[in-house]
Amino acid sequence: MAASSSDVTLPVAMIETATPLLAWTIVLPVALALMGAASLLLLRRWPRATLPAAVIVVLAILVCEAALLWQVYTGGPVSMTMGKWLPPFGISLTADLFGAGFALAAALVTLVVLIYAETDRDESDRGDNFHAMVLLLLAGVTGAFLTGDLFNLYVWFEVTLIASFGLLVLGGRPVQLDAAVKYGFLNFLATTLFLLSLGLLYGLLGTLNMADIMRVAPQASPAAMTGVAALLLLAFGMKAAAFPLNAWLPASYHVPPVAVSALFASLLTKVGAYALLRTLVAVLPGSRDVLEPVLVLLAILTLVLAPLGAIAETHLRRAIGFLVIGGIGAVLAGIALPNASGVAGAGLYVFHAMLTMAVLYMVAGLIEKRSGSFDTRQMGGFYAASTPLSILFLGAVLATAGVPPFLGFWPKLLLLQAGAEQGVSGSADTWMATALVVALLVNAVLTLIAGTRLWAHIFWRQGNEGASEHDALALLPLDRRGRLGLAMSVALALVVGAAGLWPNPMMAGARDGASDMLNPARYVAATGLAGDEP
Known part of the structure; x- marks a missing residue:
């Protein structure tokens, strides 16, 4: 038995109403990714078939x-619970605009990177289960974006970690x-802290369903709930690579094949x-x-220290890793x-x-x-030798720094608007809003300096560091x-460029998604818990 979308508000209706066909779109992305990963393991004897x-x-x-995104955009959040264990006892998949939009972006990136990965793969890599592991990673990421239960979120974190x-170790160098040791230690520590916070939260509230927590948390001890939230901030901040728990990212993201680095930077942090936001x-x-x-x-x-790390770095992918951290x-x-902004x-x-x-990364x-x-320091002269790469890299740098009209x-702009709104509200935390606005502007400038420095060294400079201007370029x-x-x-760059030039749909969707975050009545109603007393 399955419970479905936002027009269902009571558990009785969930039991008696058949699940609409469209409602299965919330389950199929996770199910397809898991079944696809398992099926690819069975195709190991036919390695050429795994990519298609x-x-x-x-x-x-x-x-x-x-x-699913269209369904949520037109009708509000949707939810489905497997079996007859209805919310808050059953584990639900619940999607709002943010969750559905991020899941769609994750699938798009995965599709592009799967094909891009063939750049570095040869016959010796056939049968290494790369494609199965990519689908398993996508299953974990998609499940994390679409889950409506915190314990289920922990499970999907474990799937992504595996x-x-x-x-990360594919190749065995x-x-x-x-x-992997550096990456694993801090991520295992983060999942341990997350599991600890879940135990405390269940002991305090008796539920781990997100919609149910929204209803009953105000009745719990504020001090205890703040302690749990601090643990969640520590755990998720570590996984997102926020300062000062970010050392693992530039120490690990540069070592696997570049397709894997692109997947990690796009999905894992x-x-x-998203978990922090939710x-x-x-x-x-x-x-x-x-x-x-x-x-x-x-x-x-x-915001400030991450781009400074990128400015000081000479390893290309390590420098980009610091830019990833700055975005967090x-x-x-x-x-x-x-x-709302x-x-x-x-x-x-x-x-x-x-x-x-x-x-x-690509x-x-x-x-x-x-x-x-x-x-x-060993690069240079790419501008004349490869103009498309020059344009792609510069465009990605400008988009990362937030230069208009890039994505x-x-x-x-929304974040600066939020700081301005908070700053003129006359509240006691005006100084914090002002500090954040300044930090955002400083981050934009430092990111631009770091990115254009990389671009100048790689593309604009005539040759390697210390080389004569008459030395011939030795580009492969x-x-x-x-x-x-x-x-x-x-x-993928064209998708990013088109989104930057036509931002209205995304801006409207982001504002609607923020509205459901700040006022989660529709989210709670989608699970069928709106009519229940806390």
């Missing part, structure tokens, strides 16, 4: 998630194993950022208010400014970063392939698979 099969599965997921470990803004808003000074401090430090500071700023800006920034960071992989080096400008040509990677990078 994976692409077909992700295309089907994209269709389901597009239908898949990411497999992808010593440097990968070293990165964004799941942590739990602190929608589920435990009262505790968020108490933690606001801490959130402001973390946001400012992350923008999401934290939106959580620290919990008005702030939450909309945080949500839209997550969507933008999922697409833009994938482009940035272009970085092509640069490394042509130069034969990871060190920007990154619009979420930062792109083969057929390299041109395929370039085509995939261009395709």
Whole structure:
């Protein structure tokens, strides 16, 4: 038995009403990804079939998630619970605009990266289960975006952790194993803290259903709930790579194949950022208010220090990793400014970063392939030799910095608007809003400096560091698979560019999604709990 969409408000109606066919779109993305991963393991003896099969599965997921997003956009949040264990006892999948939109972006990035990955794969890599692990990662990420239960969120975190470990060590090089230890230790610590907070939360409230927590949390001890929220902030902040818990990201994201780096930067930290947004803004808003000074401090430090790390870095992908961390500071700023513009800006920034960071890493992989080096000091002269790469990289940098009219400008505009609204409200926390606005502007400038510095070293400089201006460039040509990677990078960059030039649908969706976060009545009603007394 399944409970379905927002027009169902009572458990009795859930039992007696058949599930509409369209409501299954909330389950199918997760089910298809899990079944696809299992099926690809059975195709190990036919390794050439795994990529086409994976692409077909992700295309089907994209269709389901597009239908789900349209359903949520036109009718409000939807929910489904398997079996006759109805909410809050059963585990529900519940989607609002943010969850459905992020799931769609994750599937789009996965599709592009699956094809791009063929740039570096050869016959010796056949049968390594890469495509199965990518689908398993997508299943975990999609489940995390669509779940309506905190324990289920923990389960999906574990699924993503298993898949990411497999992808991180794929190849077995010593440097990968070293990165896996650093990545694994802090992520295991984060999941342990998350599990601890779930135990405390269940002991306090007797439920882990997000909609049910929204109803009963105001009756619990404020001090105890703030302690739980602080634990969640620590756990999710670690997974999102917020300062000062971010050292694992630049120490690990640069070692796997570049396609894996692109997936990690687009999906893994964004799941942590989404979890922070969901739990602190929608589920435990009262505790968020108490933690606001801490959130402001973390946001400012992350916004300012991360691009400084990128400026000091000479390893291309490590530098981009610091830019990924800086984006998490923008999401934290939106959580620290919990008005409609702030939450909309945080949500839209997550969507933008999922697409833009994938482009940035994919272009970085092509640069490394042509130069034969990871060190920007050993690069140079790409502008004349490869104009498309130059344009792609510069466009991704400008989008990351938030330069208009690129995609990154619009979420930062919403965040600045949120700070201005908070600053003129006359409230006691005006100074915090002002500090966040300054930090956002400083982050934009520093990110632009870091990105254009990389661009100048790689593209504008005539040759390697210390080389004579008359020395010939020794760039490797792109083969057929390299041109395929370039085509995939261009395709995703065009999506990012079109979204930046036509931002109205995303801006409207972000504001509607923020409205459901700040006033979750429709979210609670979708689960059938609206009529129950706390």
